[in-house]
Amino acid sequence: MHFHIMTLFPDMVMSGLGTSITGRAIANGLLSIEAVNIRDYAFNKHNSVDDYPYGGGAGMLMQAEPVYLAYRAIEEQIERRRAESEGGQDGRPCAAQGGAKTRVIYLSPQGQTFNQEMAQELAREEDLVLLCGHYEGIDERVLEEIVTDYVSIGDYVLTGGELPAMVMVDTISRLVPGVLHNDVSAEFESFQDNLLEYPQYSRPEVWHDKQVPPILLSGHHANIEKWRREQSVIRTAMRRPDLLAKAELTEAERRLAEG
Numbered sequence: 001m002h003f004h005i006m007t008l009f010p011d012m013v014m015s016g017l018g019t020s021i022t023g024r025a026i027a028n029g030l031l032s033i034e035a036v037n038i039r040d041y042a043f044n045k046h047n048s049v050d051d052y053p054y055g056g057g058a059g060m061l062m063q064a065e066p067v068y069l070a071y072r073a074i075e076e077q078i079e080r081r082r083a084e085s086e087g088g089q090d091g092r093p094c095a096a097q098g099g100a101k102t103r104v105i106y107l108s109p110q111g112q113t114f115n116q117e118m119a120q121e122l123a124r125e126e127d128l129v130l131l132c133g134h135y136e137g138i139d140e141r142v143l144e145e146i147v148t149d150y151v152s153i154g155d156y157v158l159t160g161g162e163l164p165a166m167v168m169v170d171t172i173s174r175l176v177p178g179v180l181h182n183d184v185s186a187e188f189e190s191f192q193d194n195l196l197e198y199p200q201y202s203r204p205e206v207w208h209d210k211q212v213p214p215i216l217l218s219g220h221h222a223n224i225e226k227w228r229r230e231q232s233v234i235r236t237a238m239r240r241p242d243l244l245a246k247a248e249l250t251e252a253e254r255r256l257a258e259g
């Protein structure tokens, strides 16, 4: 999977995502993450990419043209790569060969709220373009022209789209097959069934006078699974009761959730 992050702060994005699990996945060739510096596409001698908003008001806006040129450069690169890997006809643009349009996500508090289901859907894409705004936003005209999805990471306002883009890349990356060493760990975790994950314990068996639940030491896998499922239901009922409406529960589990 290929992520293309359009930003004014490429170092911020790459220093955050070049480490740990995403860093290893990049090294293993499972992911690529490129940060495209929008400033490289400034079209004036001061290298500026922002200007005052028409009609007045506070702050500056990112201008349409540098954003558009940066986007076009990414699109061309994607089209070239796809044409080459498909043994494509003399590098003709992929869209011309009937390829699907690349999703271009604008990170904005006005977007649809990001969640695990959206992450799963996006993890099926071959390329994702993430557009990070700054200042008071971006000229509406270029958004109309290139953006396919508006995504927010929550009802609060950050200074820019970089942290939200990093949150999205991290969440989506770990769903790409092979990125987590143990693919089942992405299956049995919080939100996958609209249930929170059960509590987990490691050595020692007793810590600060607290004993690991004896069932986990029993070696009886069916009972352990049953206990974990119950704990997930109880925990979700306590901490995130709003999720239960969407969870598929048996009659007994519903009763358990209702306490």
Ligand code: ADE
Binding pocket: 107, 108, 109, 151, 152, 153, 154, 155, 156, 157, 158, 159, 160, 161, 164
């Ligand atoms: N940019 C600023 N705030 C944001 C948010 N909450 N989600 C996504 N992008 C943003």
